[in-house]
Amino acid sequence: xxxxxxxxxxxxxxxxxxxxxSLIFVSIILMIKGAAPLSTFQLILSYGAESENIIAELxxxxxxxxxxxxxxxxxxxxxFNIGIDGQYRLAIFIAAVVGGATNLPTFLELPLIILTGVxxxxxxxxxxxxxxxxxxxxxxxxxxxxxTIASGxxxxxxxxxxxxxxxxxxxxxxxxxxxxxxxxxxxxxxGGELYSFAFVxxxxxxxxxxxxxxxVFGFNLRATGMSFRAARxxxxxxxxxxxxxxxxSGAIAGLTGMGELLSSTxxxxxxxxxxxxxxxxxxALLGRNNPIGIAFAAFFWAFLEQAAPILDLNGxxxxxxxxxxxxxxxxxxxxxxxxxRITRRQQQRLVGAVDAPQVVxxxxxxxx
Amino acid sequence: xxxxxxxxxxxxNYPGVVAxxxxxxxxHKGDIHAIIGENGAGKSTLMKILYxxxxxxxxxxxxxxxxxxxxxxxxxxxxxxxxxxxxxxxADNATVLENIVLGSEPIKAKVxxxxxxxxxxxxxxxxxxxxxIHVDDLVSDLGVGERQRVEIAKVLFRGAEILILxxxxxxxxxxxxxxLFKNLKELTQNGLTIIxxxxxxxxxxxxxxxxxxxxxxxxxxxxxxANTNKKQLAEYMIGxxxxxxxxxxxxxxxxxxxxxxxxxxxxxxxxEILHGINLDIHAGEILGLAGVEGNGQSELIELxxxxxxxxxxxxxxxxxxxxxxxxxxxxxxxxxxxxxxxQRDGLLMAAPLWENRILGHQETAPMSNGMWINKGAAxxxxxxxxxxxxxxxxxxxVLANALSGGNQQKFIVGREMSGDPKMIIAAQPTRxxxxxxxxxxxxxxxxxxxxxxxxxxxxxDLDELFKLSDRIxxxxxxxxxxxxxxxxxxxxxxxxxxxxxxxx
Numbered sequence: 047x048x049x050x051x052x053x054x055x056x057x058x059x060x061x062x063x064x065x066x067x068s069l070i071f072v073s074i075i076l077m078i079k080g081a082a083p084l085s086t087f088q089l090i091l092s093y094g095a096e097s098e099n100i101i102a103e104l105x106x107x108x109x110x111x112x113x114x115x116x117x118x119x120x121x122x123x124x125x126f127n128i129g130i131d132g133q134y135r136l137a138i139f140i141a142a143v144v145g146g147a148t149n150l151p152t153f154l155e156l157p158l159i160i161l162t163g164v165x166x167x168x169x170x171x172x173x174x175x176x177x178x179x180x181x182x183x184x185x186x187x188x189x190x191x192x193x194t195i196a197s198g199x200x201x202x203x204x205x206x207x208x209x210x211x212x213x214x215x216x217x218x219x220x221x222x223x224x225x226x227x228x229x230x231x232x233x234x235x236x237g238g239e240l241y242s243f244a245f246v247x248x249x250x251x252x253x254x255x256x257x258x259x260x261x262v263f264g265f266n267l268r269a270t271g272m273s274f275r276a277a278r279x280x281x282x283x284x285x286x287x288x289x290x291x292x293x294x295s296g297a298i299a300g301l302t303g304m305g306e307l308l309s310s311t312x313x314x315x316x317x318x319x320x321x322x323x324x325x326x327x328x329x330a331l332l333g334r335n336n337p338i339g340i341a342f343a344a345f346f347w348a349f350l351e352q353a354a355p356i357l358d359l360n361g362x363x364x365x366x367x368x369x370x371x372x373x374x375x376x377x378x379x380x381x382x383x384x385x386x387r388i389t390r391r392q393q394q395r396l397v398g399a400v401d402a403p404q405v406v407x408x409x410x411x412x413x414x
Numbered sequence: 415x416x417x418x419x420x421x422x423x424x425x426x427n428y429p430g431v432v433a434x435x436x437x438x439x440x441x442h443k444g445d446i447h448a449i450i451g452e453n454g455a456g457k458s459t460l461m462k463i464l465y466x467x468x469x470x471x472x473x474x475x476x477x478x479x480x481x482x483x484x485x486x487x488x489x490x491x492x493x494x495x496x497x498x499x500x501x502x503x504x505a506d507n508a509t510v511l512e513n514i515v516l517g518s519e520p521i522k523a524k525v526x527x528x529x530x531x532x533x534x535x536x537x538x539x540x541x542x543x544x545x546x547i548h549v550d551d552l553v554s555d556l557g558v559g560e561r562q563r564v565e566i567a568k569v570l571f572r573g574a575e576i577l578i579l580x581x582x583x584x585x586x587x588x589x590x591x592x593x594l595f596k597n598l599k600e601l602t603q604n605g606l607t608i609i610x611x612x613x614x615x616x617x618x619x620x621x622x623x624x625x626x627x628x629x630x631x632x633x634x635x636x637x638x639x640a641n642t643n644k645k646q647l648a649e650y651m652i653g654x655x656x657x658x659x660x661x662x663x664x665x666x667x668x669x670x671x672x673x674x675x676x677x678x679x680x681x682x683x684x685x686e687i688l689h690g691i692n693l694d695i696h697a698g699e700i701l702g703l704a705g706v707e708g709n710g711q712s713e714l715i716e717l718x719x720x721x722x723x724x725x726x727x728x729x730x731x732x733x734x735x736x737x738x739x740x741x742x743x744x745x746x747x748x749x750x751x752x753x754x755x756x757q758r759d760g761l762l763m764a765a766p767l768w769e770n771r772i773l774g775h776q777e778t779a780p781m782s783n784g785m786w787i788n789k790g791a792a793x794x795x796x797x798x799x800x801x802x803x804x805x806x807x808x809x810x811x812v813l814a815n816a817l818s819g820g821n822q823q824k825f826i827v828g829r830e831m832s833g834d835p836k837m838i839i840a841a842q843p844t845r846x847x848x849x850x851x852x853x854x855x856x857x858x859x860x861x862x863x864x865x866x867x868x869x870x871x872x873x874x875d876l877d878e879l880f881k882l883s884d885r886i887x888x889x890x891x892x893x894x895x896x897x898x899x900x901x902x903x904x905x906x907x908x909x910x911x912x913x914x915x916x917x918x
Contacts, residue, residue: 049811260786260787261785261786261787262776262777262782262784262785262786262787263785264787265769265772265776265782265787266776268762268765269762269765269773269776272762272763272764272765273758273761273762273763275755275758275759276758276759276760276761276762276773277762277773278721278741279751279753279759279760279774280745280773280774280776281740281741281742281744281745281746281774281776281777282742282776283740283742390813390815390816393812393813393816394816396808396812396816397806397807397808397812397816397817397818398433399808400806400807400808
């Protein structure tokens, strides 16, 4: 029990230290700007905690969480999936098109739309996976290019002459509406509408943890991420594992934004946000690839962003929140490294205690 | 007598552990003074004390006749002590010159690095001591031996007169060791003093003027090579008589665990690297594979494991044709693999020991039941290995990278032997481990042979080959050039065969 507590302590100390550091950093900036740090934080906290905002934050958390888990899977394989952005937008777009073109009973329509997103995300990511494994092309480069290609593809296909429609009251292009059978109900809570897709996100988190930590497949994945050569020598088809991991990361990226599509917009338009890749990567980093850690990080992120506009109303630039996020990411990286070094030194001391001699009463008679 | 260093009554305690006590050493100027001992005997702590990285609790250090107080490596460097670490600390994408001056750049006009002066000084060092490096080469282009010479030059550039070399030969191949020894002789002839840390008795006997043996944190013997022999040194090191391995006189069995017939293999560039290999290993047999490193040993291992497919001929490993079976299938059929580069190929360094126990056995019982990892089995079997192979670790939760090299290797050997494999491929199984660990590893290889395991023992250690092998195959430039019987062959004949000479 004691060991577990100390493990938890060392797992939590890094993000807490990072957040503290960032608060101090932002406080200094605020003071330079002539604003009182404490009351500013108070403002963010109380506005973010208002009930109607909490629901908006939770809905945003779902998308951030899935992007974070998608990034975390990649990280376990030392893959930097910056293609989450393109994977998610293309996936949601095609899912919306498929949903708009079909009208099956709900128990078929919903899985069809969700599955389409998963498959499209996986396929799009596997292009980068294939290039990485077969042609040794960095997944960062190929994914950045694939993001751009995805954008172009979506705009091309969204033209009214192809798959898209022009909105009635606006120039905004969108896919045809998904019929009611493809709508996912929201949960009425705290006077707001919480996407029930939250349950899918929780399921993904559980699945992520169980598969990675308990299954042979997860062991092979982590082993390949830790040491390609050792995994290969142990009989793992390491290149195939890299390919599969990239596809898996894309599959989960394909679920990002699904809650919004199924419970809110019911159509894909260019209003869907971009930039989930960077957010996802940051959250995986902050949450240390841990499914619960990422959940907290995602909520924290959504909370900050939801609360940011109140600052402008009080004459404080809302970009303060971005500075906070940025400094948290930077200091997280640093503090994890420090914690890693401390714990490693602790272990080495423990090993030293059994590996080093403990006999002191050795006779020195045999000295030549 | 002219003493470069005199250590008296050095003691260092860590919480709960005595790392050094009653250490007395006298090192003469111009000597190569070897300090030997098992892993954990206290050599490293002592060197850290001398280099100012650790402060002793008591005792005195006298350098060149003057009592010294060394509080930091800077003090130590100021006293003319330099340390060449086992793992090189060089910037790959900088030149030799840049690496050497880094951190102690000669400055002119207060701001500019005086490269011309540095270059002249380094060139002088290189020519004086015959170091054979070129100042303008990129470090990334250099081999291991050259990198080590850069490290030595770096220390000399800082004015060191006493050099500490921490296991300098661990990373070198035999020819490079010879070159290093030539350099060391050159250095001492020019009046420098060298402290040579090692646990390789052969080398110590060859190179040292004086040998201090450490055990359990203290100095137990000081001898000259002329007055001792390897057996006696080993006994000082382990504090008792060394068990000498003996092959039981059981005959290898009829069935074969490996059949390689006329196999050729090409490397990635399409060049043929293995030519017409014929190699059989029977159950219950240890086949030694002798050869100078780089003559096709690693390619042969990859061929046997199915990582490389034969271009012609056939390879049947534990009854599976490697053209059809992948490595997973071959390993699950019962092949243990002790890789030469244990940290890269044998371990997940950032994972705990119990997870490392699973590695290689992740898809077979009892480590897994098809889909799921069996953590309980992995933990309890790690405990078994830790006990049976004397792996010094507080628990199976410790990360692999916290263990010393010898203990890592014992754990790997234990893992690869579990489940009574049909065949074990052991590549340099005792390289870089101390004599205690070596004895344990040898014992277990012999025991595996008794149980009917076929062993391919790839080794550059002739002693090991002679002690363990039933037969010795000699590989030279990608071909098996000879089969020798260790009972009727002399080391000289084997050495000759390794260079491609046919024994009449």
